Amino acid sequence: MISTWRRRRAARRAEKQQREGENCGDNMELAIPKYFRCPISLDLMKDPVTLSTGITYDRESIEKWIESGNFTCPITNQVLRSLEPIPNHTIRQMIQNWCVENRSYGIERIPTPRIPVSSVEVLEIQTKITMACKGRDQIGCRNLVAKIKTIMNESERNKRCFMGNGTASVLSVAFEEFSRESFSENAEVLEEILSSLTLMFPLDGEAKSYLGSAASMDCLVWFLKDGNLSGRRNAVLVLKELVSSDQNKLEVLSAIDGATEGLFELIKEPICPTATKASLVTIYHMVTTTPTNVKAIAKFVDMGLVSLLIEMLVDSERSICEKSLGVLDGICSCDQGREEANDHSLTVPVLVKKIHRVSDTATEFSVSVLWKICKAEKRQEGGVLLEALQVGAFQKLLLLLQIGCGERTKEMATELLKLFNSHRQRLECIDSSDFKDLKRPF
Numbered sequence: 001m002i003s004t005w006r007r008r009r010a011a012r013r014a015e016k017q018q019r020e021g022e023n024c025g026d027n028m029e030l031a032i033p034k035y036f037r038c039p040i041s042l043d044l045m046k047d048p049v050t051l052s053t054g055i056t057y058d059r060e061s062i063e064k065w066i067e068s069g070n071f072t073c074p075i076t077n078q079v080l081r082s083l084e085p086i087p088n089h090t091i092r093q094m095i096q097n098w099c100v101e102n103r104s105y106g107i108e109r110i111p112t113p114r115i116p117v118s119s120v121e122v123l124e125i126q127t128k129i130t131m132a133c134k135g136r137d138q139i140g141c142r143n144l145v146a147k148i149k150t151i152m153n154e155s156e157r158n159k160r161c162f163m164g165n166g167t168a169s170v171l172s173v174a175f176e177e178f179s180r181e182s183f184s185e186n187a188e189v190l191e192e193i194l195s196s197l198t199l200m201f202p203l204d205g206e207a208k209s210y211l212g213s214a215a216s217m218d219c220l221v222w223f224l225k226d227g228n229l230s231g232r233r234n235a236v237l238v239l240k241e242l243v244s245s246d247q248n249k250l251e252v253l254s255a256i257d258g259a260t261e262g263l264f265e266l267i268k269e270p271i272c273p274t275a276t277k278a279s280l281v282t283i284y285h286m287v288t289t290t291p292t293n294v295k296a297i298a299k300f301v302d303m304g305l306v307s308l309l310i311e312m313l314v315d316s317e318r319s320i321c322e323k324s325l326g327v328l329d330g331i332c333s334c335d336q337g338r339e340e341a342n343d344h345s346l347t348v349p350v351l352v353k354k355i356h357r358v359s360d361t362a363t364e365f366s367v368s369v370l371w372k373i374c375k376a377e378k379r380q381e382g383g384v385l386l387e388a389l390q391v392g393a394f395q396k397l398l399l400l401l402q403i404g405c406g407e408r409t410k411e412m413a414t415e416l417l418k419l420f421n422s423h424r425q426r427l428e429c430i431d432s433s434d435f436k437d438l439k440r441p442f
Contacts, residue, residue: 224262
């Protein structure tokens with residue numbers, strides 16, 4: 001009987017050990033072969049490439065190494081004769097086969113990667129575009145530019161390769177060349193070039209110089225007024241890029257007939273938020289940069305931009321709100337702009353509402369516009385000053401000084417409070433109990 005019990009115990013122990021052994025085997029991690037691992041990341045390579053030193057790395061890892069300013073092989077420390085890694089198809093196929101063989105361990109087969117564009121290929125495409133421009137081959141040029149867009153959209157690496165090899169300058173030259181002729185006849189190739197240029201921001205100085213020529217600027221304004229939706233969008237994006245850092249191009253744009261009308265229409269009848277923001281930024285530079293700002297302000301005021309901006313401010317997202325307030329601040333720097341803003345019934349309530357409600361930038365612009373309007377008030381009865389007191393401007397400005405702001409904004413807020421104080425007796429707008437729990441942060 002004892003022997004039977006011992007046999008049963010031994011059988012149970014053996015069965016338990018067998019189960020433990022199976023579980024242990026299931027839980028063991030699958031070992032990745034050493035030559036399948038990237039020497040930098042130590043992870044399984046997804047796109048193995050070989051350098052001039054003969055060492056294979058994963059493309060993502062070695063490109064980060066090279067982009068960081070390293071021009072030696074991480075393993076051998078030898079200087080690289082070429083910075084263009086060569087795809088190692090043999091290792092990649094071996095890794096794919098190994099993944100398939102070990103599917104039962106949850107290993108997924110790595111996809112065959114697209115071969116990224118090389119600098120040599122980029123230069124070849126640029127040469128073909130230059131030849132197409134000289135031959136006035138707009139169809140060939142358009143197809144080549146479309147090819148650039150397709151390749152750039154495949155990966156960020158391709159985009160960097162095109163930008164790093166001066167493609168924006170080549171496209172800008174092509175745009176200028178085709179702009180010298182009929183805009184309508186070359187509209188398709190010009191629009192294709194514009195669309196590609198918007199993918200290459202920020203543009204370099206050489207590209208901006210070609211796009212800033214008289215022919216190119218006239219063409220951009222033509223697209224702004226008469227182009228289709230995508231053409232108008234791309235045109236205003238390029239214009240914003242050009243005028244943001246060059247006063248000369250801003251003066252050229254201001255002098256072109258129809259430029260102000262085209263920008264105004266993008267705000268009056270928006271086609272997309274990106275185009276609206278770009279138009280607002282361009283207008284901001286036009287109304288704040290001397291000596292062209294006075295004429296620009298007069299044009300925009302006559303079109304009704306002030307009323308349009310105030311209505312936009314009632315309900316707009318943060319970025320558009322900040323840019324709209326910036327434009328309004330620029331317009332209110334002259335008498336005509338201030339008068340137009342003062343005549344609108346929503347101006348003061350909207351400005352006061354935006355203080356502390358959107359962002360620090362919006363608050364600074366709101367205080368600046370309010371200061372310009374109130375300083376220009378000449379009516380004995382107070383007018384806009386009493387209106388600002390009624391909607392709570394005094395309280396908000398006190399709070400602004402309490403929590404802190406920029407030096408210039410602080411000066412304007414202080415001056416506004418002095419102006420309001422002389423009219424407070426007519427309109428009791430604040431109770432001392434409103435601020436009994438307000439503490440200074442220092």
